[in-house]
Amino acid sequence: MAKLVVDVMGGDLAPQAPVQAVLDAAAKELHTEYILVGDEKKIRAVSHSFPVNVTIVHTTEQIDGTDEPVRAVRRKKNASLVIAAEMVAEGKADALLSAGNTGAIVAAGLLIIGRVPGILRPALAxxxxxxxxxxxxxxxxxxxxxxxxxxxxxxxxxxxxxxxxxxxxxxxxxxxxxxxxxxxxxxxxxxxxxxxxxxxxxxxxxxxxxxxxxxxxxxxxxxxxxxxxxxxxxxxxxxxxxxxxxxxxxxxxxxxxxxxxxxxxxxxxxxxxxxxSEYGGAPFLGVNGGCFKAHGSSNVRAWYVALGQAQAFVEKNLLGKLSEAFLNLEEV
Amino acid sequence: MAKLVVDVMGGDLAPQAPVQAVLDAAAKELHTEYILVGDEKKIRAVSHSFPVNVTIVHTTEQIDGTDEPVRAVRRKKNASLVIAAEMVAEGKADALLSAGNTGAIVAAGLLIIGRVPGILRPALAxxxxxxxxxxxxxxxxxxxxxxxxxxxxxxxxxxxxxxxxxxxxxxxxxxxxxxxxxxxxxxxxxxxxxxxxxxxxxxxxxxxxxxxxxxxxxxxxxxxxxxxxxxxxxxxxxxxxxxxxxxxxxxxxxxxxxxxxxxxxxxxxxxxxxxxSEYGGAPFLGVNGGCFKAHGSSNVRAWYVALGQAQAFVEKNLLGKLSEAFLNLEEV
Structure with a gap:
């Protein structure tokens, strides 16, 4: 059962597109849990009702495109991206998705979630x-x-x-x-x-x-x-x-x-x-948890595809298999 | 008065396109000398007559796209490109043009013509x-x-x-x-x-x-x-x-x-x-003589534009001005 946390504050169509995509996905994937991080009022404005497998974590702070990534991740403790990354780091969620500032997603992945042991440097793919x-x-x-x-x-x-x-x-x-x-x-x-x-x-x-x-x-x-x-x-x-x-x-x-x-x-x-939009999101590979960057202009369709990729990433235990392989680098 | 030497053996439309372009240019630029290096029989097949400001240096050897550049430039002493580069090195021509193997043009520029004193590395532009x-x-x-x-x-x-x-x-x-x-x-x-x-x-x-x-x-x-x-x-x-x-x-x-x-x-x-074709050729800058790479698929028009650029390069003494500037690097 995958738990996906979505930073709904980033991207050109936020929060409408990510929230709508999560509602579409949640209606189909009843065994997947979705956690939306962002302004609760704006999130609730997208739909009358939210199913039981969708929860909301309220915050109004966010990292902007103009923020210096590393500094923003360190200082903006209540930013939606930072909260989402901490949930992955603490095991409260398996994977995060965000369409925000790419540098900040990379910084959050590295500084908050950390690297897979044995992987020297991560890559955005x-x-x-x-x-x-x-x-x-x-x-x-x-x-x-x-x-x-x-x-x-x-x-x-x-x-x-x-x-x-x-x-x-x-x-x-x-x-x-x-x-x-x-x-x-x-x-x-x-x-x-x-x-x-x-x-x-x-x-x-x-x-x-x-x-x-x-x-x-x-x-x-x-x-x-x-x-x-x-x-x-x-x-x-x-x-x-x-x-x-x-x-x-x-x-x-x-x-x-x-x-x-x-x-x-x-x-x-x-x-x-x-x-x-048909190609979904970009995984940030080498990070010790699921971490997906959605395109800044992602529409509902692109978000929906990215959610499916994150779910597959978790359900197929890609992280576990990567970690296992890199524990014994010679074999790779 | 510029002297341009053209390796007519390289490029998809060789030797027809470079020879025709030289004939067009020579009819207009009566004070510019053009030297064609390549198979004389094939060159003469392009036109009945050649004006006085066009001369032919005969050779049948050429460097192919599959040749290893440095080795080819060193060993194929009679290759059209090598002969053209030597004419520039010896002062018998001011600039060479070729649509052949890019690596070989770079190697010929560096090994035969050499660098402008003070310029550490050349650049193709x-x-x-x-x-x-x-x-x-x-x-x-x-x-x-x-x-x-x-x-x-x-x-x-x-x-x-x-x-x-x-x-x-x-x-x-x-x-x-x-x-x-x-x-x-x-x-x-x-x-x-x-x-x-x-x-x-x-x-x-x-x-x-x-x-x-x-x-x-x-x-x-x-x-x-x-x-x-x-x-x-x-x-x-x-x-x-x-x-x-x-x-x-x-x-x-x-x-x-x-x-x-x-x-x-x-x-x-x-x-x-x-x-x-409208943009002409690429100068190989930093080489101690004119050296132009024409696009491999250059047609007559592209060759004509490149010939004009090489002529301007010589007549405006770009090389002299670059050399002068780089003699005193601090001023640059």
Whole structure:
């Protein structure tokens, strides 16, 4: 029986979207407990009634996007995120979800929940949309800026585990983000990481160039947090920019508007595969408890998918299996 | 009077595209000398006659995309690229252009032409298309994989100079690729680079997140060669993938084909600003002579633009000015 604690104060659609998603999930998952942390008045405004498997922990304090993460987590003792993280640390909940300040979620995970013994550095692992609609698990997306080869080896292992157990990928293909496909290519970090992945028992498919990342060439893409953040944000910026450019082009004249009416359903179908909401949340892997970052613009659907992932994370005991594996690092 | 030497054996459209572009340029720039290095028979097959300011140096050896760059440059003494680089090193030409193997161009630049005294590491600096159509000069795009803060400071300086003198940008805005806009953000490298750029006399606009890179927020974007290569290739892969996906969507049914007819001219106009051919070639900055990498898929137009840039590089004596500036590093 999973206990999920949700910081409902973060994200663009807070608290409406996370609360509604929890109500939808709670009606279906009767054996899962949901704890909502946030302003009780605002939470209760979303619905007339709350089922027995949903409880509310009231607080009005929150961490904003502009707060310095580490300081905010240390000082804002009653912030919704801090309360949620403490519940996980104390075993009152199995996993937390938040769509707030990413840096603060990373800080709360590290400082309040702590690391899995044996894991040197944690990694944030969102799924990036790909052209084939499968998506690729990218880690690290920004938690560990300066990683070494041993960190990347652990990321590969954690990502492969998560992809297989939670996302249902059989024998996930692990790729190393690099500037060329040949073994000797790259910077000092990727050159040192390549042989470690090659001799691991993972399904390592070698170096992956940035131009192929979105083609679905691998299921898990490993890189340091700086490169991962660049990949994630560039793809998002370029995708949004192109979509908005195409949109304004299509309404620029009577003729294009007419044409747009004819192509819109198919174009919409094409762009649907890039919807972040279908990919749920990003697990913060390596933290000694469930910890999920939902996209800042998560709607009810995205929240609902993320809740299902957190539940699977708990029910399949991914944490226990990761901890077990990392207790004996040589075996990994 | 500029002397440009062109390796016509590299690139997807070789030798037709570079030879035709040189013929077009030579007819207009009567005081510029063009030297074509490659298979004379194939070169002469492009045109009936060659003007007096175009000469041919015959060779059939070439460096392929699969060659290991450093070894190929050392061993293939008669390769078109090697001959071209030696002409620049010996002062028989002012600048070389090639659309061949990027690694080999970098190796030829470093090993045969050498660095500008005072410049620690060179940088490859292509212009990336942006949504506003201005483009952004990205450096380094892959020559210096492991850069330090002093390297990045020099890249910023060289990029700013090139942007102002060759691309005609007045007071170029220099940005540092980073994971957040705040001063304290980033990895060890960007944290160390930020204060150096801040106290320089460049027009430093601060950290630039990957999501904003293509919005035209800066004219010169500085990063190490690994991150730069990732940015460049991801944008290219995503752009090509989206364009091809949209294209197949538009021909998927009779209805969409009809709609496509109506929207095509405007969409084409929108996508035109992302045409690599309009942005010419990428200078390899920091090398003690002109050295330009043309895109592998360069058509006649792209080659023509690159030839103009190389000519401007020579005529405006960018190399002399860079050398002068770097002789006294403290002043930079």
């Amino acid at each position: 969102p799924v990036m949309p790909t052209f084939d609609g499968r998506g690729v698990l990218l880690l690290d997306a920004g938690a560990t800026m300066d990683a070494n080869e041993e960190n990347l080896r652990q990321f590969a292992f954690m990502g492969s585990y998560y992809s297989e157990m939670i996302l249902g990928t059989s024998r996930p293909r692990v790729g190393l983000l690099n500037v060329g496909t040949e073994a000797g290519k790259g910077n000092a970090l990727t050159k040192a990481t390549f042989p470690l992945l090659e001799k691991s028992n993972l399904h390592f498919v070698g170096n992956v160039e940035a131009r192929d990342v979105l083609s679905g060439i691998c299921d898990v893409l490993v890189c340091d947090g700086f490169a991962g953040n660049v990949v994630l944000k560039l793809a998002e910026g370029l995708g949004l920019g192109l979509a908005s450019g195409i949109r304004s082009t299509l309404v620029s004249s009577f003729q294009t508007k007419l044409g747009a009416l004819l192509v819109k359903p198919q174009l919409k179908h094409f762009f649907h595969r890039f919807e972040y | 292509p212009v990336m298309p942006t949504f506003d159509g201005r483009g952004v000069l990205l450096l380094d795009a892959g020559a210096t994989m492991d850069a330090n803060e002093e390297n990045l400071r020099q890249f910023a300086f060289m990029g700013s100079y090139y942007s102002e003198m060759i691309l005609g940008t007045s007071r170029p805005r220099v940005g540092l690729l980073n994971v957040g806009t705040e001063a304290g953000k980033g990895n060890a490298l960007t944290k160390a680079t930020f204060p150096l750029l801040e106290k320089s006399n460049l027009h430093f606009v601060g950290n630039v997140e990957a999501r904003d890179v293509l919005s035209g927020i800066c004219d010169v974007l500085v990063c190490d060669g690994f991150a730069g290569n990732v940015v460049l290739k991801l944008a290219e892969g995503l752009g090509l993938g989206l364009a091809s996906g949209i294209r197949s969507t538009l021909v998927s049914s009779f209805q969409t084909k009809l709609g496509a007819l109506l929207v095509k001219p405007q969409l084409k106009h929108f996508f035109h600003r992302f045409e690599y």
